[in-house]
Amino acid sequence: MKKISCCRTCRSKHIKTFLSLGRQPLANSLLKSPNQEEKKYPLSLSFCSNCRLVQLNHTIDPKELFSHYIWLTSTSKTAREQASIFCEQVLLRTKNLDTNYSYILEVASNDGTFLKPFIKKGYRVLGVDPAKNIVNLARKNKIPTLEKFFGIKAAKEIKKEFGPAKVIIARNVLAHVADLADFVKGLDLVLADDGLLAVEVHYAKNIYEGTQYDSIYHEHLCYFTLKSAEYLFNQYHLFVVDVGESPISGGSLILYIKKQKKESALVQKYRIAEEKNGLNKFSGWQGFAKQTYSHQNKLVKLLEEIIKKNGPVVGYGASARSSTLLNFCVIDTRLVSVIADQNIIKHNYFTAGTHIPIKNPYLVMKEKPKYVLILAWNFAEEIMMILKEKYHFKGRCILPLPDRPKIVKIPEKK
Structure with a gap:
């Protein structure tokens, strides 16, 4: 791991940090066991006042x-x-x-x-x-x-x-x-x-x-x-x-x-x-950082309220982006019991950092959960149709992003 001392594009020294998401594991470093040893690295962003590039402060070896x-x-x-x-x-x-x-x-x-x-x-x-x-x-x-x-x-x-x-x-x-x-x-x-x-x-x-x-x-x-x-x-x-x-x-x-x-x-x-x-502008990205910290609190509070009233929440989509969300918000099996994923390569592994088991969607959905947190929300429409048509899901979906967390009902097919 190397920390940058200048901008990755223009080599300017005028870079300022505006957001830290803490120390996190590599997003795709899924675990074979929840007890497996894992590495964590700083995850923070800087802004270059010269070329306006938003960039990570640290670089991991590409081979890894x-x-x-x-x-x-x-x-x-x-x-x-x-x-x-x-x-x-x-x-x-x-x-x-x-x-x-x-x-x-x-x-x-x-x-x-x-x-x-x-x-x-x-x-x-x-x-x-x-x-x-x-x-x-x-x-x-x-x-x-x-x-x-x-x-x-x-x-x-x-x-x-x-x-x-x-x-x-x-x-x-x-x-x-x-x-x-x-x-x-x-x-x-x-x-x-x-x-x-x-x-x-x-x-x-x-x-x-x-x-x-x-x-x-x-x-x-x-x-x-x-x-x-x-x-x-x-x-x-x-x-x-x-x-x-x-x-x-x-x-x-x-x-x-x-x-x-x-x-x-x-x-x-x-x-x-x-x-x-x-x-x-740097000030704009400072505002983004404030929104990020606010979102963290809102999502955790929403999940806690749902679990208190309706029981376990399951996740769908153990994507790379979900790793950042889960680790930053400290969402582990206390808040999400299991994650369904269509990619067979990921089945029977555990999420990095938060140690949530990843299973075949059929095994997860046959337990008839009431709420599904769609972690791969960028494919939300596709996933909701799969939940409805393939698994006959009748509950509610939680979309963590974009913007604020929200509970939605699966729409009727167009």
Whole structure:
């Protein structure tokens, strides 16, 4: 673990801490036993007054975080559906993409879910991911994938063997990168001169406005606005030419980037909107910190009241983001008895830090709980439909975020 002494993007020394979530375990370091020894690390955020980047104060060795990974993109129906939409949006912004000679490169491709729509359309694809277990799954699904961390070295190897990429996809990976200069230089190196780079990040605007502090964990080193992202890419002569949004991760920003500076009118609209809501000011993030501490008290109080009147509460979705929420709010088996999760890789493990058992949803729901805390609330609509249609759940759901905690009834199917 290393503590930063300057900004990760601009190297400025003018960084100020505004939020501490205490010492926390690594979000995806699930336990085989509740008595298993585990490490905890500081989890706090700083703001750079120069480039406006929101960032973690400490960096964990990437090999410890990503060499074995437990999140599968294909687990979520929402993500699978978004993959097709994303493909169409990329192709709309790409010219002269020949299916015989061009190829689409995805960095941090996971199990290849977002490459599948391109394959169906006849394009050649190549994935790159450092997690051996995930790479093996992708290859099993006939998606060509290289097992390695991406940077200048990997970019040179890829370009030498496959040539420059007409399209590069980098979804939800930029925030994970400790050496941003090496990563972005690598993207620039392998991107064709007339190519398109599509970068998706969890939008700091949505974190800020929805008090989404659960998206803060050791994997996510940076939290980008359009302004801070442009500062990073412009240093390497890469320019945001268009923007879009995605429902993934509670609201993501998609940056369409090229080597030529010719932007759509929408880019300037986003810049203006960010300036109006205080998103790029230190005082705004100080307010976010106050909202975070207030939310902690409200959620714990709500759970205690429900348990007192109705008995045990169960959770749904042992996501990485749930780890921050559970540990910061000190929610253990006293408040949530068990967590259901669709990902079989997580079954029969325990949550890091709070030691809540993770089970097959069928086993959890057959006990007919009255209340379900949807920890993976960014997939709330999808999860509520599963609870209703597959498990005939008739109780109430608790949505911890965004904003204040709330109790909801599962809506009728549209």
